[in-house]
Amino acid sequence: MGLEGLGKSLRNVFGRIGNATSVDDDLINDICKDIQRALLEADVNVRLVLDLTNRVKQRAKEEPPPAGKSVKDHLTQIIYQELVRLVDNGEGIQLKPQTIMMVGLYGQGKTTTTGKLALYFSKKGYSVGLIGADVYRPAALDQLKQLGEKVGVEVYGEPGESDAAGIAQRGLQKFKDKKIVIIDTSGRHALEDDLIEEVKRIAEVAKPDERILVLDSQVGQQAGPQAEAFHNAVGVTGVILTKMDGTAKGGGAISAISKTNARIVFLGTGEHIRDLEPFNAGKFISRLLGMGDLESLIQLANEEIDDADSMQKVTEAMMSGKFTLNDMYYQMSQVKKMGPLQKVMSLLPGFSGIEDKIDYEASQKKLQIFRTIMDSMTNEEREDPSLIKSKRIERIANGAGVSPHDVKELLAQYNMTKKSMSKFGKDRKARKNMMKQLNGVNLEALKNMQQ
Ligand SMILES: Nc1nc2c(ncn2[C@@H]2O[C@H](COP(=O)(O)OP(=O)(O)O)[C@@H](O)[C@H]2O)c(=O)[nH]1
Ligand SMILES: [Mg+2]
Structure with missing residues (x-):
C-alpha cells in the first residue's frame, strides 16, 4: 500500500465513526482494528501500532468528552491526537554550531536540501560551509557549487577524487571556523553495499552531530528498508521528507521514523531553495488525512x-x-x-x-x-x-x-x-x-x- 493508501484507510476510519449510530466498546475495538491494519500495511512498526491503539482505547474509556463535544467527535479527536503523537518524535535541528551529514538514495533531494539548509542557517546568522562528498555522480559538485553561489556560502570539493571520506576530512579542516558544516554524499539507485560502506566511512571520519536521511515523500513502503539500512550504517538522527509539494501525502515517513526512531526535522516543499518548512506533526497528519483537500x-x-x-x-x-x-x-x-x-x-x-x-x-x-x-x-x-x-x-x-x-x-x-x-x-x-x-x-x- 502506498502513501495515498494510508491516508485513505485512515479517512475511512473517521468515516466509520461518523456513520456509527453510537460509540460503544464494539465500535472502538473495530475502529482500532482498522487503524492497526492501515498502519501495519504502511509498514509501521508493530509495537508503535499497538501502543497507539491501546492509548486510543484507554483514553476513549477514561476521558469524558469535554462539555459541548459529542462522544463521536471526542473519539475522532483522540485518534487524531494519537496519530500526531506517532509522528512527533522530538524537536527540530538545534540552532547551534554543528556538522550535518546528508544521506539517502539517488534523486531523493539530498543536494537540493543541502542548499536549502545552507540558506536556513545563513538566515539565522550562522557561517556555513558545504562539502561535496558525492564522488559518484560527476555533475554533483557543480550542482552543489551552483547552490552555494545562490545562497552565498562556500563549497569545498575535489573534482576527480574518489575517496569521499578523505574529501569530508579535508573539507572539515578547511571549514574549521564555520559554525555549520553540511556534507552532501553520494546516492545510488538502490541500496548497495558500497554505498553503505562509503557513508559509514564518512561518518566515522566526520563524526557529524546530525545524520540526516533525505527521503522523497513519494517513496512509500520502501521508505522502511531504506531508513533501516542507513540507520544501521550511520545512526540516522533526523529525516527530511522532500517533494511534499507533489501528490503524495507522506505516509512512508511514518515507516521511516519508526525504523530509525529519528524525528522528522524538515519538509521539502518545492524545487526552489526557499522551499523548506520546519516539520510540524499536526499539520503533517492533517495533510495525510487530506484535510486540506x-x-x-x-x-x-x-x-x-x-x-x-x-x-x-x-x-x-x-x-x-x-x-x-x-x-x-x-x-x-x-x-x-x-x-x-x-x-x-x-x-x-x-x-x-x-x-x-x-x-x-x-x-x-x-x-x-x-x-x-x-x-x-x-x-x-x-x-x-x-x-x-x-x-x-x-x-x-x-x-x-x-x-x-x-x-x-x-x-x-x-x-x-x-x-x-x-x-x-x-x-x-x-x-x-x-x-x-x-x-x-x-x-x-x-x-x-x-x-
Ligand atoms: N518538487 C520538488 N522537487 C524537489 C524537492 N527536493 C528536490 N527536488 C528535485 O528532485 C530532484 C533530485 O534532487 P537532488 O537534490 O539532485 O537529489 P539527490 O540525488 O538526492 O542529491 C531535482 O530535480 C530537485 O530539483 C522538493 O522538495 N520538491
Ligand atoms: Mg545529489
Whole structure:
C-alpha cells in the first residue's frame, strides 16, 4: 500500500465513526482494528501500532468528552491526537554550531536540501560551509557549487577524487571556523553495499552531530528498508521528507521514523531553495488525512448549496485542468454563501493552517482580499492568469489597494489549486473513489478535531 493508501484507510476510519449510530466498546475495538491494519500495511512498526491503539482505547474509556463535544467527535479527536503523537518524535535541528551529514538514495533531494539548509542557517546568522562528498555522480559538485553561489556560502570539493571520506576530512579542516558544516554524499539507485560502506566511512571520519536521511515523500513502503539500512550504517538522527509539494501525502515517513526512531526535522516543499518548512506533526497528519483537500470542499458544497449545477460545471472545469480564476472566484463566492466559514475553511487549500487554532477572522479577511483583487483584474486575465506578469501585478495591486505580494499570493493559490485538480482529474477511478469516501466522512468531526 502506498502513501495515498494510508491516508485513505485512515479517512475511512473517521468515516466509520461518523456513520456509527453510537460509540460503544464494539465500535472502538473495530475502529482500532482498522487503524492497526492501515498502519501495519504502511509498514509501521508493530509495537508503535499497538501502543497507539491501546492509548486510543484507554483514553476513549477514561476521558469524558469535554462539555459541548459529542462522544463521536471526542473519539475522532483522540485518534487524531494519537496519530500526531506517532509522528512527533522530538524537536527540530538545534540552532547551534554543528556538522550535518546528508544521506539517502539517488534523486531523493539530498543536494537540493543541502542548499536549502545552507540558506536556513545563513538566515539565522550562522557561517556555513558545504562539502561535496558525492564522488559518484560527476555533475554533483557543480550542482552543489551552483547552490552555494545562490545562497552565498562556500563549497569545498575535489573534482576527480574518489575517496569521499578523505574529501569530508579535508573539507572539515578547511571549514574549521564555520559554525555549520553540511556534507552532501553520494546516492545510488538502490541500496548497495558500497554505498553503505562509503557513508559509514564518512561518518566515522566526520563524526557529524546530525545524520540526516533525505527521503522523497513519494517513496512509500520502501521508505522502511531504506531508513533501516542507513540507520544501521550511520545512526540516522533526523529525516527530511522532500517533494511534499507533489501528490503524495507522506505516509512512508511514518515507516521511516519508526525504523530509525529519528524525528522528522524538515519538509521539502518545492524545487526552489526557499522551499523548506520546519516539520510540524499536526499539520503533517492533517495533510495525510487530506484535510486540506479541495475535493472535500466540493463535496460539501454539493451538499449545501442550491446551485449544484453551476458548481458541477466548475468542478468539471477544474478536473479537466481548464480551471480559470473566474472559476475560482465563483467557487469562493459559493463558499461564502455556504454559511459558517469555520465549517469549510479548513478544507480550502491555502487556508489549511489547522495545526494552530485557525484564525477565522484573518482567513475571512484573506478571502475578501482575494475577491477584491480578482475584481480589479480584466476578464481576460481571470480567464488566463498566465498573462499576469510583473507590470500587471502592480496595476492590479494598485487597483485593489493591496500589495503586489497579495496578488502573488492569490496567483500562487490559484496555481496550486489548478495543479492539484488537473492531476486528480486525470484519474477517473481515484476521483470516483474519493467522492464515495468523502460521502462517509463526518466533516463536522474533522473540523472539531483540532479544537
Ligand atoms: N518538487 C520538488 N522537487 C524537489 C524537492 N527536493 C528536490 N527536488 C528535485 O528532485 C530532484 C533530485 O534532487 P537532488 O537534490 O539532485 O537529489 P539527490 O540525488 O538526492 O542529491 C531535482 O530535480 C530537485 O530539483 C522538493 O522538495 N520538491
Ligand atoms: Mg545529489
